[in-house]
Amino acid sequence: MLDVCLLGTGGMMPLPYRWLTSCMMRYNGSNLLIDSGEGTQIAIRDKGWSVNPIDVILFTHFHADHISGLPGLLLAMANAERKDPVLLVGPKGLERVVTNLRVIAPDLPFELRFHELSGEMEDLEVKDFRIRAFRVRHNVTCYGYRVRIDRNGRFDAARAKELEIPLKYWNPLQKGQTIEDNGRILTPDMVLGAPRKGLQVTYCTDTRPTDSIREAAKGSDLFICEGMYGDEDKISDAKKKKHMMMQEAATLAAEAEVGEMWLTHFSPSVSYPENYAPVINRIFPRTCFVKDGHSADLLFEDEEET
Amino acid sequence: MLDVCLLGTGGMMPLPYRWLTSCMMRYNGSNLLIDSGEGTQIAIRDKGWSVNPIDVILFTHFHADHISGLPGLLLAMANAERKDPVLLVGPKGLERVVTNLRVIAPDLPFELRFHELSGEMEDLEVKDFRIRAFRVRHNVTCYGYRVRIDRNGRFDAARAKELEIPLKYWNPLQKGQTIEDNGRILTPDMVLGAPRKGLQVTYCTDTRPTDSIREAAKGSDLFICEGMYGDEDKISDAKKKKHMMMQEAATLAAEAEVGEMWLTHFSPSVSYPENYAPVINRIFPRTCFVKDGHSADLLFEDEEET
Numbered sequence: 001m002l003d004v005c006l007l008g009t010g011g012m013m014p015l016p017y018r019w020l021t022s023c024m025m026r027y028n029g030s031n032l033l034i035d036s037g038e039g040t041q042i043a044i045r046d047k048g049w050s051v052n053p054i055d056v057i058l059f060t061h062f063h064a065d066h067i068s069g070l071p072g073l074l075l076a077m078a079n080a081e082r083k084d085p086v087l088l089v090g091p092k093g094l095e096r097v098v099t100n101l102r103v104i105a106p107d108l109p110f111e112l113r114f115h116e117l118s119g120e121m122e123d124l125e126v127k128d129f130r131i132r133a134f135r136v137r138h139n140v141t142c143y144g145y146r147v148r149i150d151r152n153g154r155f156d157a158a159r160a161k162e163l164e165i166p167l168k169y170w171n172p173l174q175k176g177q178t179i180e181d182n183g184r185i186l187t188p189d190m191v192l193g194a195p196r197k198g199l200q201v202t203y204c205t206d207t208r209p210t211d212s213i214r215e216a217a218k219g220s221d222l223f224i225c226e227g228m229y230g231d232e233d234k235i236s237d238a239k240k241k242k243h244m245m246m247q248e249a250a251t252l253a254a255e256a257e258v259g260e261m262w263l264t265h266f267s268p269s270v271s272y273p274e275n276y277a278p279v280i281n282r283i284f285p286r287t288c289f290v291k292d293g294h295s296a297d298l299l300f301e302d303e304e305e306t
Numbered sequence: 307m308l309d310v311c312l313l314g315t316g317g318m319m320p321l322p323y324r325w326l327t328s329c330m331m332r333y334n335g336s337n338l339l340i341d342s343g344e345g346t347q348i349a350i351r352d353k354g355w356s357v358n359p360i361d362v363i364l365f366t367h368f369h370a371d372h373i374s375g376l377p378g379l380l381l382a383m384a385n386a387e388r389k390d391p392v393l394l395v396g397p398k399g400l401e402r403v404v405t406n407l408r409v410i411a412p413d414l415p416f417e418l419r420f421h422e423l424s425g426e427m428e429d430l431e432v433k434d435f436r437i438r439a440f441r442v443r444h445n446v447t448c449y450g451y452r453v454r455i456d457r458n459g460r461f462d463a464a465r466a467k468e469l470e471i472p473l474k475y476w477n478p479l480q481k482g483q484t485i486e487d488n489g490r491i492l493t494p495d496m497v498l499g500a501p502r503k504g505l506q507v508t509y510c511t512d513t514r515p516t517d518s519i520r521e522a523a524k525g526s527d528l529f530i531c532e533g534m535y536g537d538e539d540k541i542s543d544a545k546k547k548k549h550m551m552m553q554e555a556a557t558l559a560a561e562a563e564v565g566e567m568w569l570t571h572f573s574p575s576v577s578y579p580e581n582y583a584p585v586i587n588r589i590f591p592r593t594c595f596v597k598d599g600h601s602a603d604l605l606f607e608d609e610e611e612t
Contacts, residue, residue, distance in 0.1 A: 013347070013381070014347065014378065038345065038375060038378040042344075045321060045322055064378055068374075068378050072343075072344040079319065097410065100409035101406070101409065103368075
């Protein structure tokens with residue numbers, strides 16, 4: 001089960017009752033965060049989720065509404081007794097920007113590690129999160145992220161017994177480890193069926209529609225995408241400021257055949273995004289105009305809600 | 307009339323429904339802000355006050371909970387089409403800290419001016435605000451602020467007529483200007499009575515009790531003071547972390563004979579500050595355990611609410 005929460009849905013500036021857009025995912029005891037604008041730490045607290053297990057923070061870009069909450073968040077993590085290193089991922093310049101912001105958070109009880117992206121696409125792994133960063137098109141260098149959780153094949157107990165594999169190795173093998181047992185090499189494929197369908201979430205804000213988004217999002221269970229404006233006459237603003245219309249997001253969702261789309265990063269001028277639902281649902285019916293703090297437990301195909 | 311709003315009452319970290327401690331004052335079209343932790347711009351919006359007229363921001367010190375909201379606030383001011391320079395006042399290092407934080411707010415349509423404090427006490431004037439900064443005792447250099455609005459004597463129209471002062475000079479004279487009229491020097495004292503009692507607000511957080519606070523606060527109409535803890539057994543924490551107990555704040559208020567005290571900067575561990583009212587009111591009865599966004603219109607002695 002992968003928990004996904006859209007902590008906020010605001011774009012450009014935080015508003016009362018509309019936090020800035022950021023997203024947290026939880027899987028197997030590890031948390032991943034995308035962006036942290038002003039107030040993100042409060043939105044996390046509001047949701048009742050924890051800042052301590054955040055192992056990685058992915059930044060789309062360095063406009064203030066996507067990173068201004070970082071110093072406060074890091075201090076909150078320190079306060080929650082985080083000790084393990086935290087990996088920060090983002091466009092080139094990440095370490096310089098973060099180092100500057102840390103003028104007010106110089107002492108942290110954990111190490112910050114940096115991974116600066118370059119090029120059009122990059123894959124990395126953090127715990128169970130298989131992350132793909134892909135370039136999108138904003139007025140500064142900006143990335144979208146796809147997060148995938150793989151799922152091993154089903155464990156075949158009958159086969160394990162048949163092969164006389166001691167019980168103590170079942171769990172490590174199930175987790176993908178290779179074992180040496182008195183000179184005999186035991187590999188996961190001996191006891192696991194074919195890999196099963198995993199879970200996939202694609203996230204992008206602050207961009208015009210691009211092929212890179214369409215390709216990354218292809219077949220995603222959940223597609224979280226900016227829908228800055230809904231009024232058709234805002235298209236020139238969207239093009240000029242390199243943002244996306246709700247209609248364009250819905251078209252991408254349809255083309256990428258995603259399971260569900262959550263719209264976010266609404267312009268402060270859009271008071272009731274859900275008013276555009278009749279129009280947008282005609283393009284892509286499984287669109288949610290979610291509110292801040294909306295979350296979903298994404299389940300593997302044959303998994304049951306716990 | 308001087309409007310004072312305590313935008314938030316939280317100390318150390320922002321909580322849902324408890325913004326970080328900061329204070330805004332409005333007088334005669336000009337706004338003064340003390341501190342701007344994460345979320346201050348939202349608290350201002352929540353209150354319905356404007357960021358555009360902020361002419362001066364006073365910083366007590368540079369711990370994150372007192373300044374982390376600055377980049378977002380400056381961008382909000384830019385967005386509200388602020389054009390005039392903004393004066394920032396704070397301890398030594400102010401310009402360096404702000405310059406670092408501005409890595410995510412590099413382009414502003416207004417000039418930032420810096421005034422770095424040194425020494426035990428310093429007076430400055432911004433528009434009608436007569437500001438006194440005074441050193442307090444925290445674990446880093448920290449200042450409290452007293453803000454005073456002076457009030458001229460009453461305008462004596464009969465005397466102005468008697469002196470044959472043309473009507474067009476009445477208003478400038480009333481405002482304290484000296485006029486030359488065909489070689490004749492007209493001074494305000496010719497038409498104004500003795501200065502009347504002004505208004506005075508004293509503000510301090512993040513400090514142990516000090517003589518400097520007692521002296522600055524003397525006779526203030528309003529004294530805004532930190533009351534980090536209420537439980538008597540927290541005194542060792544307060545001493546160690548250089549904060550103040552509610553009891554200590556109340557004692558200062560009584561000794562300084564202030565009109566009213568607002569307690570703020572509550573520890574996140576204090577869920578219901580008002581529970582301590584019975585104890586604190588015995589020390590200083592005119593203590594308010596205000597909530598975020600609490601404001602008051604302070605009136606001059608014979609002024610009527612408009």
